[in-house]
Amino acid sequence: xxxxxxxxxxxxxxxxxxxxxxxxxxxxxxxxxxxxxxxxxxxxxxxxxxxxxxxxxxxxxxxxxxxxxxxxxxxxxxxxxxxxxxxxxxxxxxxxxxxxxxxxxxxxxxxxxxxxxxxxxxxxxxxxxxxxxxxxxxxxxxxxxxxxxxxxxxxxxxxxxxxxxxxxxxxxxxxxxxxxxxxxxxxxxxxxxxxxxxxxxxxxxxxxxxxxxxxxxxxxxxxxxxxxxxxxxxxxxxxxxxxxxxxxxxxxxxxxxxxxxxxxxxxxxxxxxxxxxxxxxxxxxxxxxxxxxxxxxxxxxxxxxxxxxxxxxxxxx
Amino acid sequence: xxxxxxxxxxxxxxxxxxxxxxxxxxxxxxxxxxxxxxxxxxxxxxxxxxxxxxxxxxxxxxxxxxxxxxxxxxxxxxxxxxxxxxxxxxxxxxxxxxxxxxxxxxxxxxxxxxxxxxxxxxxxxxxxxxxxxxxxxxxxxxxxxxxxxxxxxxxxxxxxxxxxxxxxxxxxxxxxxxxxxxxxxxxxxxxxxxxxxxxxxxxxxxxxxxxxxxxxxxxxxxxxxxxxxxxxxxxxxxxxxxx
Ligand SMILES: Nc1ncnc2c1ncn2[C@@H]1O[C@H](COP(=O)(O)OP(=O)(O)O)[C@@H](O)[C@H]1O
Ligand SMILES: [Mg+2]
Numbered sequence: 001x002x003x004x005x006x007x008x009x010x011x012x013x014x015x016x017x018x019x020x021x022x023x024x025x026x027x028x029x030x031x032x033x034x035x036x037x038x039x040x041x042x043x044x045x046x047x048x049x050x051x052x053x054x055x056x057x058x059x060x061x062x063x064x065x066x067x068x069x070x071x072x073x074x075x076x077x078x079x080x081x082x083x084x085x086x087x088x089x090x091x092x093x094x095x096x097x098x099x100x101x102x103x104x105x106x107x108x109x110x111x112x113x114x115x116x117x118x119x120x121x122x123x124x125x126x127x128x129x130x131x132x133x134x135x136x137x138x139x140x141x142x143x144x145x146x147x148x149x150x151x152x153x154x155x156x157x158x159x160x161x162x163x164x165x166x167x168x169x170x171x172x173x174x175x176x177x178x179x180x181x182x183x184x185x186x187x188x189x190x191x192x193x194x195x196x197x198x199x200x201x202x203x204x205x206x207x208x209x210x211x212x213x214x215x216x217x218x219x220x221x222x223x224x225x226x227x228x229x230x231x232x233x234x235x236x237x238x239x240x241x242x243x244x245x246x247x248x249x250x251x252x253x254x255x256x257x258x259x260x261x262x263x264x265x266x267x268x269x270x271x272x273x274x275x276x277x278x279x280x281x282x283x284x285x286x287x288x289x290x291x292x293x294x295x296x297x298x299x300x301x302x303x304x305x306x307x308x309x310x311x312x313x314x315x316x317x
Numbered sequence: 318x319x320x321x322x323x324x325x326x327x328x329x330x331x332x333x334x335x336x337x338x339x340x341x342x343x344x345x346x347x348x349x350x351x352x353x354x355x356x357x358x359x360x361x362x363x364x365x366x367x368x369x370x371x372x373x374x375x376x377x378x379x380x381x382x383x384x385x386x387x388x389x390x391x392x393x394x395x396x397x398x399x400x401x402x403x404x405x406x407x408x409x410x411x412x413x414x415x416x417x418x419x420x421x422x423x424x425x426x427x428x429x430x431x432x433x434x435x436x437x438x439x440x441x442x443x444x445x446x447x448x449x450x451x452x453x454x455x456x457x458x459x460x461x462x463x464x465x466x467x468x469x470x471x472x473x474x475x476x477x478x479x480x481x482x483x484x485x486x487x488x489x490x491x492x493x494x495x496x497x498x499x500x501x502x503x504x505x506x507x508x509x510x511x512x513x514x515x516x517x518x519x520x521x522x523x524x525x526x527x528x529x530x531x532x533x534x535x536x537x538x539x540x541x542x543x544x545x546x547x548x549x550x551x552x553x554x555x556x557x558x559x560x
Pocket of ligand 1: 042
């Protein structure tokens with residue numbers, strides 16, 4: 001069942017005579033119990049979507065519905081229906097992570113006992129218990145960000161929106177965070193995960209939508225998209241030491257690209273051993289430096305798509 | 318009406334966010350109030366009973382003005398620049414609840430300074446206080462009008478401008494407002510300005526409540542304060558509710 005339904009939303013900002021189309025006819029559906037990845041690079045229009053869901057911005061056109069309630073008609077309902085971790089870190093001043101998480105739980109009407117229990121669970125899960133009672137102004141950026149997550153996750157309700165939750169967080173706690181995000185879906189909560197770190201998020205999400213300059217470039221089930229667009233291919237990435245002319249693309253490779261001293265070779269999975277052998281030879285001849293065989297990711301697809309979108313745009317002008 | 322539980326939680330949030338600052342601020346306000354009611358008397362060569370009473374009944378008004386028209390707007394402008402107000406707007410509570418909680422906290426903080434300054438000035442000078450029952454509705458009206466304006470302008474104006482205005486108010490309230498002296502001492506045009514601004518009327522209502530045997534406030538003063546309360550809070554609510 002759909003918890004969030006966004007249909008044909010367009011939002012334009014006008015400031016100092018300049019117009020920015022932050023969302024251009026965006027339609028998205030987020031179902032119960034799924035993690036929905038809203039991806040895109042800086043300025044793609046992700047946070048603008050979040051602010052419209054919260055009722056902090058009004059769309060120019062289109063509709064936003066959360067749990068059956070029309071947010072455009074009743075902007076005040078958005079923040080009750082969704083709990084959110086905003087992209088901007090909340091200045092906590094003297095509030096400790098424990099105090100602010102507790103207040104957030106109580107504001108959402110959870111009993112004191114449950115709040116206590118759940119706060120401890122979350123802090124332990126993310127390994128931030130040692131800072132639970134430290135005033136916010138003395139916390140590192142990463143712990144402040146994780147506190148923001150706990151504030152949204154303490155009583156998530158039907159939908160949680162996380163806007164760049166991993167920013168400033170160290171790699172170890174990032175893993176804990178990914179697991180905690182998955183846990184949220186267990187009781188049917190819908191999670192919208194907004195991020196520019198597509199690569200690290202893609203294994204956590206069920207559905208994805210990729211935004212670029214306000215438009216949805218790609219949308220659907222993450223594994224399906226990967227199966228269709230990537231299929232059985234892999235890639236070899238290497239530091240190119242020689243120029244583009246000096247490295248000859250092997251005939252078994254599907255494509256070879258050298259850009260900014262980085263070589264990318266794509267090929268069928270069955271040819272992996274052959275690719276490694278080729279790389280080892282090239283390495284010996286000093287045409288390439290460090291190399292690695294990896295999976296093709298959604299991020300690669302995204303970069304390809306954005307490149308193509310830009311080319312068409314250029315062609316139009 | 319907002320639920321009292323929600324109100325409690327928002328008060329907890331706002332108090333805990335700046336607990337030690339609030340304590341320090343309360344102490345500073347007590348010092349300022351004593352400074353005005355006692356310290357200023359040393360500036361006057363040979364103060365008579367009536368100018369002492371002006372100082373002693375002006376000090377509480379000064380406390381309200383410094384809190385509601387100077388400090389709170391500065392805090393609000395800072396909170397807006399840091400993005401804290403955006404956070405507040407995303408909380409699952411009505412924004413009126415937030416406003417009520419915040420005004421309540423800051424209004425409560427002025428009480429110790431006002432009570433202490435009146436009490437100590439009475440012990441030292443016996444300037445002729447005569448406290449009337451109108452102090453309760455009068456205080457409420459003063460709180461509503463000056464906090465209404467304080468929240469109103471710090472939310473409606475650009476944050477940087479609001480900061481600057483708060484400084485200007487601090488200076489003019491201290492120097493050129495008929496709080497600690499009779500309005501007749503000001504030039505005519507400035508008297509006219511003060512007839513519309515709330516500061517003079519606040520001072521009038523405060524005086525009439527604290528020394529009702531010496532001073533009376535015209536109904537006009539109450540009416541003007543009521544108008545400012547409504548304007549200020551409408552502005553603040555409009556800003557907070559704006560999508
Ligand atoms: N309040 C605003 N006023 C003017 N332009 C804005 C405003 N908010 C966002 N924008 C513009 O809208 C575009 C999308 O911004 P945003 O949604 O924050 O992107 P993202 O979160 O994907 O990085 C950007 O070009 C940004 O500059
Ligand atoms: Mg963003």
